[in-house]
Amino acid sequence: xxxxxxxxxxxxxxxxxxxxxxxxxxxxxxxxxxxLRRNQEEIRRRAGRGIEIVMVxxxxxxxxxxxxxxxxxxxxxxxxxxxxxxIDIVIExxxxxxxxxTLVMKAIANGKHVVTANKALLALHGNxxxxxxxxxxxxxxxxxxxxxxxxxxKALREGLTANRIQWIAGIINGTTNFILSEMRDKGIDFDTxxxxxxxxxxxxxxxxxxxxxxxxxxxxxxxxxxxxxxPVQFERAYVEGITQLQATDLRYAEQLGYRIKLLGxxxxxxxxxxxxxxxxxxxxxxxxxxxxGAMNAVLVQGDAVGATLYYGxxxxxxxxxxxVIADLVDxxxxxxxxxxxxxxxxxxxxxxxxxTPILPMxxxxxxxxxRMHVADKLGVLADVTRILADxxxxxxxxxxxxxxxxxxxxxxxxxxxxxxxxxxxxxxARIEALPTVVGKVTRIRLEELS
Numbered sequence: 001x002x003x004x005x006x007x008x009x010x011x012x013x014x015x016x017x018x019x020x021x022x023x024x025x026x027x028x029x030x031x032x033x034x035x036l037r038r039n040q041e042e043i044r045r046r047a048g049r050g051i052e053i054v055m056v057x058x059x060x061x062x063x064x065x066x067x068x069x070x071x072x073x074x075x076x077x078x079x080x081x082x083x084x085x086x087i088d089i090v091i092e093x094x095x096x097x098x099x100x101x102t103l104v105m106k107a108i109a110n111g112k113h114v115v116t117a118n119k120a121l122l123a124l125h126g127n128x129x130x131x132x133x134x135x136x137x138x139x140x141x142x143x144x145x146x147x148x149x150x151x152x153x154k155a156l157r158e159g160l161t162a163n164r165i166q167w168i169a170g171i172i173n174g175t176t177n178f179i180l181s182e183m184r185d186k187g188i189d190f191d192t193x194x195x196x197x198x199x200x201x202x203x204x205x206x207x208x209x210x211x212x213x214x215x216x217x218x219x220x221x222x223x224x225x226x227x228x229x230x231p232v233q234f235e236r237a238y239v240e241g242i243t244q245l246q247a248t249d250l251r252y253a254e255q256l257g258y259r260i261k262l263l264g265x266x267x268x269x270x271x272x273x274x275x276x277x278x279x280x281x282x283x284x285x286x287x288x289x290x291x292x293g294a295m296n297a298v299l300v301q302g303d304a305v306g307a308t309l310y311y312g313x314x315x316x317x318x319x320x321x322x323x324v325i326a327d328l329v330d331x332x333x334x335x336x337x338x339x340x341x342x343x344x345x346x347x348x349x350x351x352x353x354x355x356t357p358i359l360p361m362x363x364x365x366x367x368x369x370x371r372m373h374v375a376d377k378l379g380v381l382a383d384v385t386r387i388l389a390d391x392x393x394x395x396x397x398x399x400x401x402x403x404x405x406x407x408x409x410x411x412x413x414x415x416x417x418x419x420x421x422x423x424x425x426x427x428x429a430r431i432e433a434l435p436t437v438v439g440k441v442t443r444i445r446l447e448e449l450s
Contacts, residue, residue: 017050018332021081021112023103024093025058028117028144030067031317032091032324037071043325047332051325053091057081082107089331091324092116097124104140108132115327117144117320120209123218126225126232130345139334140345141327146219147172147296149319150312151326156226156300158343163302165227167267169280169449172219174294174314175210176242176262178202180279181292184250184259190243202294212241213262213277220264223298224275228268228356229348233275236358240278249371249442252413253281256397258369259289260444272357274364281369281415281446287311288449299449362422367396367446370414370428375436376403381412383434391427393419409438415446 022029033053036043044050057078058064064074075081082090082103090107092114094100100121107114114133116122122129122145133140143153147170156165171177175197182193194211197203209215221234242262253260258281267274282289287309291297296314301307313319334342344350374380381400388395399413416424428441 017044017052018047018088018328019086020051020053020089020091020328021055021057021084021087022053022091022093023057023078023081023100024095025056025064025067026093027317028320028324029056029058029091029093031321032093033068035318035321036325036328039325043329047329049332051328051332055081055084055087078103079106082110082112087112089113089115089328091328092118092121093324094118095120097121101125101129104129105132108136108138108140111136111138113139113141113331115141115144115324115331117142117324119145119215119218119222123221123232123234126222126346131350133345134350139331139342141331142222143327144320144323146222147298147310148174148312148314148316149322150296150298150310150314151323152223152298152300152310153226154326155308155310156223157346160300160302160305160308163304165268166301166303167265167274168220168223168227168298168300169288169447170216170220170223170264170298171261171288171291171296172264172298172314173210173213173216173262174296175203175207176213176216177291177296178294179211180242180245180250180260180262183245183247184254187247187251189247190245211243213239214241216262216264217277220266220275220277223264224266224273225346227266227300228273229346229353230273230356231353232346233358236275238276238278238361238364240276242279245279245444246442248411249369249444252371252399252411253369253444254284256281256369256399256413256415257284258282258446259284261289261291263447265447269359269365271363272359275358276361276364279444281367281444282449286449362420362425364421365418366421367418367448368393368416368424369442369444369446370416370424371442372412372431373409373438374412375438376408376410377436380434380436383436384412384414384431387427387430387434388414388416391419391423391430393417393423393427 179193217237217239225232263280297311394417397415403410
């Protein structure tokens with residue numbers, strides 16, 4: 001039986017709620033406040049003590065007061081939250097990496113744990129932030145930073161800890177997945193699908209971070225660090241968005257048994273780590289190829305468990321709030337634990353991280369979809385296949401369209417077996433120089449994910 005003093009300590013902890021400060025009460029912040037209020041008893045039973053948001057900082061004070069129903073203090077100055085002596089955990093939902101970084105560093109210096117959904121902040125400054133937290137003995141929890149309500153961070157960091165992770169491929173941006181689904185289903189072009197996404201609220205007025213692949217690359221960077229025990233290094237990621245994709249290519253891919261998705265991919269290879277985001281052909285038979293609309297999915301290949309798929313809502317007020325509150329509960333459970341024996345921020349012990357090189361895209365090996373618009377003449381196909389053979393690229397499948405009536409040009413579509421990107425770069429340059437090839441060759445990478 002434990003001594004009476006231990007029981008008294010535990011009872012005091014059970015009775016005394018942990019106090020939380022919230023920075024930013026936009027969509028996710030409001031969802032967090034509401035879910036925490038609605039499920040407070042269930043959360044208390046799981047965490048072992050109550051969790052209360054006692055202070056909110058937001059520039060729109062009046063709106064913040066309406067959203068919190070007068071149940072906590074509302075201030076305009078976020079410094080009042082991170083400096084408050086009674087607040088145990090700070091939730092950062094401001095976004096960006098300017099003032100957000102300053103406030104998170106200040107909260108850490110003040111000995112406060114931090115929960116954040118800010119993937120950009122972690123992808124660019126995670127190494128510095130995690131070291132500061134480690135040195136101060138506090139935690140940064142960030143489940144909500146990747147794939148919204150899907151608990152992929154916990155799966156990689158804890159659930160799959162026995163595995164040597166081999167690769168991860170994820171649909172981790174709902175905006176682009178919605179646009180690609182619309183383009184495929186309706187046969188519309190990118191610009192029309194983007195306007196539809198903006199009208200329906202799936203895309204921001206300025207969608208650059210989404211459609212150019214930057215948001216997905218932030219998330220892939222974080223997952224790579226956790227999967228392989230390497231520092232976060234967003235600057236080394238290869239990033240390509242969906243703005244140049246044409247409905248024609250989605251249609252041809254479908255005819256060949258594939259679908260095109262914007263994937264975040266990170267893979268362990270003997271030469272280094274692949275870290276890349278780009279449109280990718282995936283066999284239609286794969287479950288991840290059938291993830292439609294604004295949904296997210298992450299496929300993880302481990303040596304012991306094989307392939308595991310994580311699917312769900314990657315954004316939205318309450319799905320993301322679910323992840324934020326899961327982090328609050330984790331910190332509440334572990335706040336009194338010896339800092340040396342907590343789950344490390346990036347899964348591996350800080351002194352066991354290794355700086356495995358990130359491969360340049362030219363060294364990546366994958367398959368390719370190549371579409372070329374050519375003159376309808378004898379010998380064109382022979383010229384193209386000879387160039388590919390010279391570059392040690394073998395053809396897996398081919399589609400040659402009959403020219404429309406009265407037309408003198410047509411499309412040739414080829415799928416290649418796996419080869420290095422630099423081989424394809426060289427072959428494309430030679431193919432585009434042929435007098436029978438009109439314009440640029442369209443190149444989309446292909447992953448079997450088997």
